[in-house]
Amino acid sequence: MQYENPEIPEGINTTDEHPLKEFVILSSGIVLVSVVIISLILLIVEYSARFIPFEYEQQLVSTFTEQYADTAGEEQQYLQRLANEIVLTQNLPKDMEITVHYVDEEMVNAMATLGGHIIVYRGLLEKLPSENALVMLLAHEIAHIKYRHPIKSLGSQILLQLFWAILTNQSNSSDIIDISQFSSLSYSRSNETLADEEGLHSVFQIYKDVNGATDLFQALIESRQNMSFTIPEYLSTHPDINNRISHLNELAEKNNWPSKKEPLPIQ
Amino acid sequence: MVEIIILLILLLLGYVFGRMAEKRHYRSIIQREKLYxxxxxxxxxxxxxxLIDQQSILMTGSVVVSVDYFKRFIAGLRNLFGGRVSSYETLLDRARREAILRLKEQAFRKGSRMLVNIKLETASISKGRKNTIGSVEILAYATAFYPTQIP
Known part of the structure; x- marks a missing residue:
């Protein structure tokens, strides 16, 4: 009997496919799947945020808003009075309480945050040419609170931080849920548009005229050094402030809101 | 962030050195297979x-190989999607052929030209430490026949 072990060709038990190709295909598959899952969870969180009682939101930030409580000056009372007037035009839920805080600082900024707190900086107040523009600002921020944008934003922010922590294998949970960052919440473009529309509606309800409302945006454009409206990075992430102005003008035209009266001065 | 950078460095190191080692090993395997x-x-x-009047002896050849980080990473991803784990295929192919070669080398030195009843055993040495050690041992053994020495 003859025995032999012939040479066996290569590539029967292995493949010639480049390992990097497999790596790219597999990892992009993973990325795709996780992006889809995270987006779905984000949508669910954003949707269900509205069912969180407003009371919880207030409790959540109660320790952090104390720092603003001691500025009960004239400006504060004036802002609060305007805010109360605006609240009546926006049909806020009964338990939703709006508190305006005035901060005596240069920063050209204003923001709506958790628990119905609105923070207005002196820098921005000084830049505003009329009371109408100020009402537009406050109404815009109140609309954010009305539509629960702060809690939605917080929810998605915590979720993203959680995913990041899982991805980077962090075990320190105190880094994940940091409510003290509550004032740097950012809102999506559609949320801003919604708040703009509601804000202009309030201006019309109060003055029966919308003249001067968009001066708010003009003031922001002019203050080059810090052109923020709701958050400091606002303009860098949403460089379409002119679009917002024209969108509001269109809205006013569509609803036949007049724009003739002279705006009132700030008191 | 640091973790991700470390991961990328490990992957890169695993890829570069793993691929270099693999190519070199295959070259040596193919060359020695011709020799024996x-x-x-x-x-x-x-x-x-x-062979009936020849002497016989048990011969063994064994190899322990470890998988590089890059291969293990790809195999980990494969675990999620399923399919051919080609990164382990080359590893085990090399290990089997190397074990047989070591067996043949020993037999050759003994004067044997025929190995009968060749068998291969595979054992993973990651017992209980699943993600830290990714090594396998391949043992090849056979009965080697060699001509009786005339005294």
Whole structure:
């Protein structure tokens, strides 16, 4: 009997496919799947945020808003009075309480945050040419609170931080849920548009005229050094402030809101 | 962030060195397989009748190989999607051929040209430490026949 072990060709038990190709295909598959899952969870969180009682939101930030409580000056009372007037035009839920805080600082900024707190900086107040523009600002921020944008934003922010922590294998949970960052919440473009529309509606309800409302945006454009409206990075992430102005003008035209009266001065 | 950078560095190191080592190993395997082609392997239990008057001895050849980080990473991803784990295929292919070569080398030195009843055993040495050690041992053993020395 003859025995032999012939040479066996290569590539029967292995493949010639480049390992990097497999790596790219597999990892992009993973990325795709996780992006889809995270987006779905984000949508669910954003949707269900509205069912969180407003009371919880207030409790959540109660320790952090104390720092603003001691500025009960004239400006504060004036802002609060305007805010109360605006609240009546926006049909806020009964338990939703709006508190305006005035901060005596240069920063050209204003923001709506958790628990119905609105923070207005002196820098921005000084830049505003009329009371109408100020009402537009406050109404815009109140609309954010009305539509629960702060809690939605917080929810998605915590979720993203959680995913990041899982991805980077962090075990320190105190880094994940940091409510003290509550004032740097950012809102999506559609949320801003919604708040703009509601804000202009309030201006019309109060003055029966919308003249001067968009001066708010003009003031922001002019203050080059810090052109923020709701958050400091606002303009860098949403460089379409002119679009917002024209969108509001269109809205006013569509609803036949007049724009003739002279705006009132700030008191 | 640091973790991700470390991961990328490990992947890169695993890829570069793993691929270099693999290419070198394959070159050496193919070359030595040619060299020891005369040592015939038979899987049959029964030795050919012409060997009946020869002496026989048990020969073993074993190899322990470890998987590089890059291969393990790809195999980990494969675990999620399923499919051919080609990164482990080359590893085990190399290990099997190396074990057989070591067996043949020993037999050759003993003067044997025929190995009967060749068998391969595989054992993973990651017991209980699943993600830290990714090594396998391949053991090849056979009965080597060699001509009786005339005194």
């Amino acid at each position: 082609r005369d040592v015939i392997l038979i899987a049959s239990k029964h030795p050919p009748p012409e």
